[in-house]
Amino acid sequence: MTSTRESTTVELRPFGDDDVAPAGLLLAARHRAHVRSQPLLAASGTAGVSDADPTAGVTEASRAAAHVAELWTAAGVNGWAAEGGDGLCGYLIGMPRRGAAWGPNMWVEAAGHAVTSTDLVAPLYARASESWVADGIVAHYAVVPAHDRTVLDEWAALGFGGQHVHGIRSVDPGLDPVPASGVEVRRARSDDADALAELDLVPAEHQSRSPVFSAAPVPDRAELRAEWATGWADERYPTFVAVRDGVVVGATTCCLLVESSMHLGPARPDGAAFLGFAAVLPAHRGHGVARSLIAAVLDWSRRQGCSSLVIDWRSTNRESSRTWRALGFSETFRRLHRHVAY
Known part of the structure; x- marks a missing residue:
């Protein structure tokens, strides 16, 4: 899911309502990979059953889409989508969080991003953050799966550093x-x-x-x-x-x-x-x-x-x-x- 590869033609455009369901498919696929690394996350609403079970896939995608929809309907939200020949191949949604301690902020929550290739992390963030910074929103946060070193490296290359850790036992x-x-x-x-x-x-x-x-x-x-x-x-x-x-x-x-x-x-x-x-x-x-x-x-x-x-x-x-x-x-x-x- 996160291997770096040369992309075919990919269109970057604003995220829209019609992107919620396909974004759920991408999020469900990302989370299945995460669960293989951390089985205790199996019941996180987007994974936890065999990839070979077709009904399970429908349930995972629908629950993942619900997570995306919850973000997309929040106040002040902003999102971008990447679309290739086979449909949606990446998305990034930012939403502000209240509280002076966060500064003028935008958050990419755990359900707010998924890509089929790490090549898409930088261009999606670049498009989204361009408008954020133009509006004076300079504190950017992203919640990223800890198991995926290639995605973490992409965010690090964009100037992001570690601030907080989520753990489970x-x-x-x-x-x-x-x-x-x-x-x-x-x-x-x-x-x-x-x-x-x-x-x-x-x-x-x-x-x-x-x-x-x-x-x-x-x-x-x-x-x-x-x-x-x-x-x-x-x-x-x-x-x-x-x-x-x-x-x-x-x-x-x-x-x-x-x-x-x-x-x-x-x-x-x-x-x-x-x-x-x-x-x-x-x-x-x-x-x-x-x-x-x-x-x-x-x-x-x-x-x-x-x-x-x-x-x-x-x-x-x-x-x-x-x-x-x-x-x-x-x-x-x-x-x-x-x-x-x-």
Whole structure:
């Protein structure tokens, strides 16, 4: 699907409503290749059954087309299509995301692009980004399958660098990390609000500094305390705390992935849980606190009937990268970023 080749005549034109269904076919084909590399994504709505099953292909394509249609009907969307002699051979759809931290932005989401040849990545992005930059939209993001080195290389050649990683792991109990001795993990309670507010600041403060340089503002401790005063009890987003020597030193919050706005389209496996927040006080790292918290989240995920647990982290947060990989998470997608200014 991603081999570089000399193209026959290809027409680049604006994406239109009639392109949604054929774009779904391209996305379904891309995702089938992805699933062969990462089977836990098999239930992401566009793949998961044998390529030889003709009815499965219809279902995959229709669900993939639904992902494309959802993007295409969003406000402020912009897209380009590549058409060859056999029909649509590539597309790219950009859509803006709200939030000052993203800058004047355009996002190419996981369902927002697919090509039959890597030769098409650059010309599709060139056509789309020309109008974006002309309109002052200089912060560009792309969510790209992590398994496909040739496509990642094409985006890198266009000036995109890594910013974020999506990961996944099985909840198979035989693969659980072993909880550490001396670390008690329990559900959060009302008297944990102060400790939870302190822990909530840990990743925010860390990521505001070098080498992450996150643009997200560091939240106010008092505001966090007020949120945790009731937030600890939300059953949709259960929070677990880790206790050492009677002191809360770590915490994590999880949920069913369907409750989250993250990991959309092909990046959203059916029956997955989502690890949305995790933090350990710096002085207590290296004692198995994170390992113990993840074991509790995996147990909760199984009790909800989930088959996988997904997560995401900043690729420039090297501590997170080492921790989550050591705890069994493997990459599924990479969020790439380019800021056009110089």
